[in-house]
């Protein structure tokens with residue numbers, strides 16, 4: 001609203017041109033800038049499937065799609081205009097494997113790109129609420145796929161615009177994920193805004209739902225208060241235990257997380273501290289009735 | 294305007310019917326028994342509390358409107374002593390407190406979300422905020438939003454709207470209520486459920502959290518620390534009274550801060566989360582000291598007592614059990630017939646989710662989601678005798694029927710199509726969407742009847758669930774007005790439906806002959822005739838405009854805003870970026 005029209009137009013033209021050219025060139029960040037924060041409580045015009053089964057994963061990971069469409073894309077047709085458009089393809093093609101690693105609030109996608117060659121057999125998904133940031137990552141991945149066609153690289157990573165605070169269960173089934181990354185989340189310093197933090201007692205229950213027992217949550221932040229907050233909330237949540245420092249440092253993904261996200265790089269440039277904490281998803285407790293029996 | 298009985302609750306042969314802010318009771322022939330009147334005095338306390346806890350509930354305030362005082366109807370006897378007398382005296386102060394509230398600070402992000410940021414709503418916020426400010430009585434008496442009964446029928450629990458209060462009453466079994474407690478929650482409760490042992494209330498709120506609180510609660514004597522804290526609050530109030538722009542720190546009852554005593558593992562987190570907020574607490578402590586000195590000089594005893602009461606209200610035990618990042622609309626505590634030892638908590642929200650969690654003390658475990666709704670879910674119903682099935686409805690064209698324990702959709706049944714079928718063609722044309730406001734079950738033999746009403750639709754839809762899980766529409770009854778609630782009087786096999794008398798299609802002549810407009814209809818099931826449910830000829834309750842107690846000075850628009858809130862859950866103008 002406040003920005004001059006021509007600037008916005010330039011961005012749009014740039015992005016359109018890039019896409020028209022088949023995205024072979026890496027996108028430039030300055031054409032994808034957006035406000036730092038998106039309100040996770042507002043409705044947005046988010047696109048999300050009503051259930052994970054209705055998610056069109058094949059369009060994100062086309063190289064992993066099974067040959068034949070397996071089922072009709074649900075009954076939503078005439079009346080559901082909005083959803084009808086979004087899920088208008090005639091059928092959902094299933095994937096040969098499911099997404100198992102999620103980067104929540106992936107920002108500009110540095111972690112995804114670093115993980116792609118390290119976890120070649122795993123599908124990794126970045127989730128980001130900001131539209132143009134998501135678009136940037138999308139274009140970035142597309143370009144990388146084209147540039148690395150022969151080595152078949154970057155086919156296992158993708159990005160999705162989503163508000164993870166509301167819609168994780170629309171994308172992932174119970175226990176689908178093996179790893180969740182939460183890197184340099186927005187700190188929301190004011191107490192009044194703590195409700196907006198991506199880690200909370202009640203949200204942790206949702207992470208526990210999509211994460212299978214034994215799965216790991218990776219967290220990193222340069223804000224000591226937020227680190228304590230996250231450690232506190234995961235430690236005291238009955239579904240999680242903190243991973244020992246020894247085990248943490250033995251995990252090669254930790255080093256990647258420290259150095260490869262855009263935010264992480266910024267912190268390095270400013271000689272900031274990086275606080276890392278990993279948490280393991282525990283088995284659900286026995287039902288009280290089984291304990292007493 | 295006639296004031297409808299907008300919420301019903303049947304307890305054996307007694308009908309509790311909320312009307313505006315009051316709760317009436319009737320016998321099964323609708324002879325009045327008693328009235329509990331919303332106490333104005335208490336309201337003042339709540340208003341202050343609202344100020345302390347959640348600055349600027351402007352929008353919520355705007356939702357409420359004045360309800361005039363009226364003498365109790367001749368036939369109704371008001372319980373002496375138990376039922377608080379309504380007085381005028383404190384109105385001025387109340388209003389003061391509220392005006393103050395509005396001038397303090399902006400809405401929190403979260404409040405904003407709940408306010409549904411469609412432009413229309415924002416508009417509403419602006420205009421009505423102003424209106425409420427100018428209208429001294431705007432916050433006077435919040436409407437009753439829900440009535441709940443313990444399974445032993447010994448307690449009735451009520452929620453009232455803008456004051457976010459949960460009321461617990463003792464019921465003598467004969468329709469007389471004794472108010473036991475009132476607790477103002479940190480956020481507005483949208484729906485309640487009681488645990489099977491009748492010991493715990495679960496309150497699902499507008500901000501997505503579910504808190505548990507003991508049914509029975511005795512306000513304790515203010516302890517030394519409470520008094521000190523009250524004094525701190527007093528200081529805060531003083532500051533705000535002289536219009537210092539300094540923001541008032543959030544108080545003990547926000548979910549981030551522990552509420553004494555934490556009872557579950559989840560509660561541990563709350564205690565822990567105090568840490569990063571040490572500064573704030575420090576501020577509190579400083580204030581305590583200052584306030585204690587101040588208190589000696591300038592605080593009258595009365596005021597201190599009042600503040601202590603306000604503070605105490607925020608100090609009752611309530612524990613965060615689970616939460617969605619979305620406004621909750623419905624909560625149920627259920628036991629699946631196949632697992633008699635397990636309880637589950639089922640919650641539904643505005644973002645199309647129905648969540649199945651374990652019961653306390655394992656409410657942090659999410660067992661599953663019932664996904665498939667495209668619009669908000671406003672109601673879930675787990676039939677009493679069919680605990681394995683859940684029926685959900687909201688802004689979608691269909692009802693959804695679930696095997697909830699295995700997160701499986703069993704089927705759907707049309708609502709919109711049935712509504713359109715039953716309406717006259719010119720009316721049907723206008724109805725392009727529905728908002729389900731109640732799903733209610735009545736068991737008769739092997740069959741489970743499911744009654745459904747939709748906002749502003751003068752119909753009662755009846756479906757049947759059979760033991761082989763066939764769910765079908767069986768009958769639609771045309772009503773002479775818009776139904777607001779449905780309940781069942783078992784002993785008399787009578788279904789009772791409350792009607793908004795302002796929407797009644799009765800002619801003046803009919804009104805005159807019947808002694809008023811129908812406000813509650815009684816329907817009976819005629820077993821011998823295959824025609825199903827009928828309006829019983831003698832049943833029901835009439836209201837007359839003439840009787841002062843039956844009417845309200847609310848404008849039709851304001852009354853409608855209070856009564857018809859479900860359709861507004863639909864997402865319309867979705868803002869972006």
Ligand SMILES: C[S@@+](CC[C@H](N)C(=O)[O-])C[C@H]1O[C@@H](n2cnc3c(N)ncnc32)[C@H](O)[C@@H]1O
Pocket residue numbers: 036037038040104105106107108110127128129130133162163164165166182183184185186198261262263264
């Ligand atoms: C400070 S950035 C960190 C980005 C990236 N992880 C990194 O380390 O460079 C936090 C990101 O989380 C995103 N975010 C915040 N809330 C979100 C939500 N509810 N769902 C998805 N993304 C969210 C923000 O848009 C932002 O891009």
